[in-house]
Amino acid sequence: MTGPSAFPFNGDAHPFVRFRELMDHAQWRIDVRGLDAAVAIVDGKGLRETPLVESPELATELGVARLWIKDETGNPGGSHKIRHLFGLALRAPAEAPFAIASCGNAALAAAIVAKASGHGLEVFVPPQMPAQVRKRLRGLGADIVECVRSEGDPPGDPCYRRFRERVREGVYPFCCQGSVNPWTIDGGRTLAWELVAQLHVAGAAPITRILVQVGGGALMSATVNGLRLAQELGAIDRWPRLHAVQAAQHQPLIEAWQRGEGHFMDQLADAPGDFMRPTAVVPQSVASGILDDETYDWLPVVRGMRESDGFPVAATEETLTHARDRGRAATGIDVSATGAAGLAGAMELAARGELGRDEHVAVLFTGVER
Template sequence: MDDTRMAVIGWRCATCGAEVPVATPLAFRCPNATATDRCHVLQIVSGPRVDPPERQPNTFATDDQNLAWAAFADAHGMDRARRNELVEELDAAIRVVDDAGFVATPFARSAFLSDELGLSARGGIWVKDETGGVGGSQKARFLFSILLHLRAAQELGLLAERPPLAIASCGNAALAAAILAKAADWPLDVYVPTWMSDGFGDRLDELGARVHRSERRNDDPAGDPAMLRFRDAVAEGSVPFTVQGPENGLCLDGGRTLGWEVCEQAAAAGIAQIDRVFIQVGGGAFAAAVGAAMNDVCGPAPLFAVQTEGCAPFERAWRRSEGIEHPAENWAQIMTVWDDPSSLADGILDDETYDWVGVLEAVRSSGGRPVIATEEQVREAHALAHRAGFEASPTGTAGLAGVLAARTEIGDDEQIVVVMSGVTR
């Protein structure tokens, strides 16, 4: 094993092919993306994965040589010892705010869910439980890689000031962003819809975030008004501290740690092959990052992208892209805004799947497909998960709703992976 090699080489836009060196500071978006042409996304270009020499207490320290933020810091002379120190310093500050850090989260077979769904003792429902992670969800993993890049750039003298961080969210992503920003003592603006609950707003206020309720303006184009105001802030100099790859490709970097953990934990549990992985899809970064990571390590574990009948822009894009070899080149025609999204799983009501290109690649390459869950299945999955002991929101149990929707095609001996993520707020 090469103990010094960094796996990540750079970035390439899935749409136009533009390449960005890994040493580039603040390389968040494709250089060819504009305010009127946002149909670009930087994707990680990587060589063979580096097997971690040993598991560290912090999962980001464990996979240092496979992460883009670390390759950026390495390219500017920051050695692994200092990178690990930076990870641990931020992790310790986060624990003061949230009492949770970036450790490997639990992965285990749920006997209750396996029995309830009629799987045999040879198969089962394996749950990756993110509800005990930072902010109670997987979202902080995506944001931590951005924060690490910023702190490294600052220490290396490549970021003279601390511009405000900005995010559009009124759920788990906003909470994770507020926790990380407070821990790093970095200003954060959160752009939220007008219907956000006052209670959740109070929670963001307590963490020091500046909350902006975003009304629709007469001249607004189609799309989420909070996202539009977020983009205005970024255009004025804020850092896109977000979980949408087209807005900041670095978020996809940290999200991969979840997929790597699943592969390692599945192997340790004696699972020779994962038969299906069900991931809930809103903006899509979650499925794109986990799918790519698992394809690299576990082999082609079929990825099933779960949406609800009240909001399924990815499933529609999947059908539209059939037979098209390079769908990203037809982005504007394939991924369009979903009118009037609605579901109990309100955290995946993104009216467009921003990271649909990455999700499509992961689903296609793994032999999976989209799954549409009915509202009845969303409610049933939420109730089942709680009876099994997982205190997750309807959004966080939506992957299980996908299993219910696809149950008739699943063999009783299959090994099924779902992620519980997002504590009930």
């Protein structure tokens, strides 16, 4: 069946029940409701459709007609990451040990879902991981492996390197990098599908732009892929313009985008290392969740921006802080600077006079303040 009727605008509040037919569910080994009930035992709640909030106040500040915010902060683990990991747990081999490299939200979501599904989890973390995250990970039974960056190391994140080694040794990549485990993108798409459905149900005009904060790139890769399928099914007429947002302090995707100008997508894919280059220094930013050394899933992100007439945006530390503070004050959502970085990108575009008065803009509040 194709056409809008194939897209579940309404239905079950659990994204993996509602959008099951749009996902690659043939390989799911365990029951969605069973895993969800186990997640609820571990974290006090299961996965449900997250709120879509409109902020007339922030729309006025941006000088646009409407601003929509998809609020992911109430998810188990406090971020959107559970969407990626819930999907992986459904299809992971029974008994396989899991591993992930992360310093925050992804590790927490991974530890919750791993515990719920009865798998052991190794987490490769940097020494600067916040103490309360470390404590919670321990409480969830994760095996924490600290990876120190040493002089003479090759460029790139040592946590990611150790994680890749373990994957080569046979552990299951329970991660939020589509470059290592492409299935992580499958569940991540539920966020975009919910957004499409909620706008439809609200009778709202289509959004003209969406701004997505990018660290490793899986969130935006999943958003691009989700919107593409929604369009193929007739659920949206055309894509909004897509903008990746990074911290001006650390912008590997934006640098790759610039190096790639004038090249075809095939050329980027054939020689990725010529365009995407991992950093050799530890980057700093108030948006600490998007400081991945490299944007692992950069190719689908670049393609999505090119195809939608979008482009990436750098947000200064001042704007990232302002977006967090204004985002919190205007909505009452306990969002972090990383979580509000998409709004920071919109603020940067507004300051440059890029946003039209009649625009309908969407951002994702992806993570709670810790």
